[in-house]
Amino acid sequence: MTISVVARAEEASLPREHRFRVAVVTDWSLAALPLAALHAFTAIFSADDPVDLVFATPHQPTEEDEQCIGVLSEALEGPAPGSILLEHVEELTHRPAELLISPDSDLSVTVIQVAQFVAGMHRIRQALPTRHAGEQTIGGRRESPRVASRDITVAIPDTSSNVHARAFDEIVETLQSSFTRIGMRPKLVSHEMAAQDAPSVVVAPHLLDPRILETLRPDTTVLYNWEQLIRGGTALVSPTLRAAMSRFTIWDYSSVNVDDWRARGVHAIHVPLGYDPLLERLPELSREPDFDVVHVGSVNKRRMAILEALAARGWRVHAAFGVYGRERDALLARSRLVLNLHFYESALLEIARLSYLWANRKPVVTEIGPTTSDDLGMRDWCLHAPYEALVERVEEALLNPLRTARMTDVAYHRFRQVADASIILQGALEETPVWRASSAQAAPGKGGSG
Structure with missing residues (x-):
């Protein structure tokens, strides 16, 4: 059995504004759900502090399932959840907050654990009035980053001369889509056309011709590394190339690499590849x-x-x-x-x-x-x-x-x-001197935000 618990605070008007909606995603038959588990669940909450309990199944709900929900609702005594509902897992309209993986435990025990977890979220909900309870993200919010220019050049490997450079296709597409989602105007160019005087992100710099790297300006260029650097890793980033890259701000997919860069005195920012709908x-x-x-x-x-x-x-x-x-x-x-x-x-x-x-x-x-x-x-x-x-x-x-x-x-x-890619990139831009400097220059007039 696998159970995932999805919890969120409702955003409707009173009295539902403080209600939580909990979805228990399970492949168990609803008819086999012990009634004692529901009683244990409802006992956690008072009548004026209800919780909507949703059973989400990997199959389309059947008439028998619906009848089972009705029987369960009528059988409850005392304080009850706001409602007991049935949905297909694909129709859940909210984002997961916490997931409890319980492959072997008794369902009654699991539901009790779920109830205790949600009760804890109730106690902290006033401190998190605008966030989904339990939600954690890399980054913070998704909005237009505070930068003066919305234009950004993304220099990518030339796949016509190196077919294996296509391994970066999804990375490039994610950058283009997610930059656009936060209001930037990305322009894709080949490595050979990397801009020398415009804010740029160079993807896979280990494939960049060293002669081109020498012409780029560290104050306008970010190198986005996708190779392993630590001992036992790739030999594609040679000591000579690392020394040349160290003049620039580095974005790196791995926090381990970032620690290694920083130990060498390089300004490095952790920028993993996140989710984008385009994928x-x-x-x-x-x-x-x-x-x-x-x-x-x-x-x-x-x-x-x-x-x-x-x-x-x-x-x-x-x-x-x-x-x-x-x-x-x-x-x-x-x-x-x-x-x-x-x-x-x-x-x-x-x-x-x-x-x-x-x-x-x-x-x-x-x-x-x-x-x-x-x-x-x-x-x-x-x-x-x-x-x-x-x-x-x-x-x-x-x-x-x-x-x-x-x-x-x-x-x-x-x-x-x-891992929303747009949030990750927004945070990276605001940490990067190239764009942070642009933002500072625009601050007095509060203009130029494109």
Whole structure:
């Protein structure tokens, strides 16, 4: 059983303005819900402080389900929730606040824990009158950043000369869409056309010609790094290149990398890849998938060992390298599950790859070990295992498709909640000297906000 708890304060007029709406997402039959669990739930609240209790199912509610809800409502004695409702999980109109993953516990115990959790949120609601209770995000609000110029140049790798530069396609598209959502005017150019005198973000600077890097101005240019830097990581960022990059403000996808930059005296800002609606575009799963497990990316010994172990157990395993865009999407649609493995022992989470899968609700089992960096806090909200347990974890996911689908939904909602790309980028712009200086110059006249 997997239960996710979604809680929010209602925004309607009195007396509902302080009411909480709690959705229990479960694949259990509603008819099997112990009435004692509902009594325990309602006992937490007073009659003048009600809570709407919603059961959200992965299937369309049936007439029998509706009748069951009616019976449960009539059977309650004493203080009751504001209402007991039934919805399809896809129709939930609010964002997740907290999720409780309880694969084995008794449903009665879980509902009691849920009630206690929501009761605690009631006690702090006055301090959080404008926020969804329990909501946490990377960044803060989403609004137009305080900058003088809305124009921003995004310099991207040239895919015509390097097909593997297409690995950054979704990163670039997310930047373009999310910058636009916060009122910026992004302009995409190739690395070779990187601006020397306009505020610019250079994506994947390790692919930039060093001669071009030398011509760029640190006071107008930000380098957005997407490579692992620590020991055991990539050799694509050489010591010479690192020294050249150190003159600039660095945006980096990994907080581990950021700490390393800062230890060297570089001004570095953590800018992970977040959720953008543009990412949701994968075609539906084929009715008869060709593969059980697919791995996309280059393969080394540590990756190959897991793939071969799965194949030895009879699973249809496919490893693909150098596939991007629609070709990759078509491959994903023909596969039941994606396996994400670390390439390097440095174990930085491959957020660029995972964000696309989470945003598209594609089942993915990812390697997360004791030392894996987890900047978005997704460890408890996605299918994962340490390296030595990956084969068993993948088998479990394949043999339990309903639970896998539920956990995939959990990861999707959690990712949307904590990592809105527009909020992340807004915060990054306001921390970056290039745009902060522009804002300060515009402050006296309060103009130029474009």
